[in-house]
Amino acid sequence: xxxxxxxxxxxxxxxxxxxxxxxxxxxxxxxxxxxxxxxxxxxxxxxxxxxxxxxxxxxxxxxxxxxxxxxxxxxxxxxxxxxxxxxxxxxxxxxxxxxxxxxxxxxxxxxxxx
Amino acid sequence: xxxxxxxxxxxxxxxxxxxxxxxxxxxxxxxxxxxxxxxxxxxxxxxxxxxxxxxxxxxxxxxxxxxxxxxxxxxxxxxxxxxxxxxxxxxxxxxxxxxxxxxxxxxxx
Numbered sequence: 001x002x003x004x005x006x007x008x009x010x011x012x013x014x015x016x017x018x019x020x021x022x023x024x025x026x027x028x029x030x031x032x033x034x035x036x037x038x039x040x041x042x043x044x045x046x047x048x049x050x051x052x053x054x055x056x057x058x059x060x061x062x063x064x065x066x067x068x069x070x071x072x073x074x075x076x077x078x079x080x081x082x083x084x085x086x087x088x089x090x091x092x093x094x095x096x097x098x099x100x101x102x103x104x105x106x107x108x109x110x111x112x113x114x
Numbered sequence: 115x116x117x118x119x120x121x122x123x124x125x126x127x128x129x130x131x132x133x134x135x136x137x138x139x140x141x142x143x144x145x146x147x148x149x150x151x152x153x154x155x156x157x158x159x160x161x162x163x164x165x166x167x168x169x170x171x172x173x174x175x176x177x178x179x180x181x182x183x184x185x186x187x188x189x190x191x192x193x194x195x196x197x198x199x200x201x202x203x204x205x206x207x208x209x210x211x212x213x214x215x216x217x218x219x220x221x222x223x
Contacts, residue, residue, distance in 0.1 A: 004157070033210075041199070043158065043213035056210050090157050103211055105157030
């Protein structure tokens with residue numbers, strides 16, 4: 001069974017469109033994250049939710065809106081897509097407050113904006 | 115910003131030990147050293163972590179200097195499948211994993 005699963009794996013869309021990426025984890029974790037990896041391969045954290053509450057919100061355009069309907073899901077909705085949003089987006093999960101936090105990552109969603 | 119410094123790239127012969135260094139001179143007393151790796155096009159994968167003592171698991175060993183300002187990840191018998199980008203991360207419980215540029219390890223036959 002896949003621990004952290006993201007859908008879709010690939011997403012090609014036009015500028016100006018609105019799209020969503022879904023993430024689900026079956027590990028019983030209480031914290032989930034979204035990371036963005038750009039063409040230069042840098043992994044940057046975007047958001048983190050703990051028990052459905054937003055706890056980390058990096059400097060991200062407000063066109064990006066995460067939503068956590070429950071602890072097992074963290075979706076990312078992007079409005080008015082721009083060329084610069086093209087990247088690979090990774091979802092991750094972990095247990096909050098553990099001294100041996102091991103974050104599990106999904107396989108990524110490759111978003112291409114044309 | 116990442117609090118670690120790693121070489122950009124390293125090569126290792128298949129079957130030999132791969133020793134990946136990391137400097138974290140500003141690490142605080144309650145911060146852990148974590149290692150992750152990212153095999154091409156996949157999500158990052160946890161390898162090992164430690165606070166003060168050396169650690170070993172089925173994947174690797176982590177050697178942390180006594181002053182905790184640097185550490186070395188050791189893959190005892192590197193295989194071609196170990197070719198990946200390896201990230202050394204200083205993590206504060208309850209904080210966030212901040213990835214630096216990592217070390218691109220190439221294991222060659």
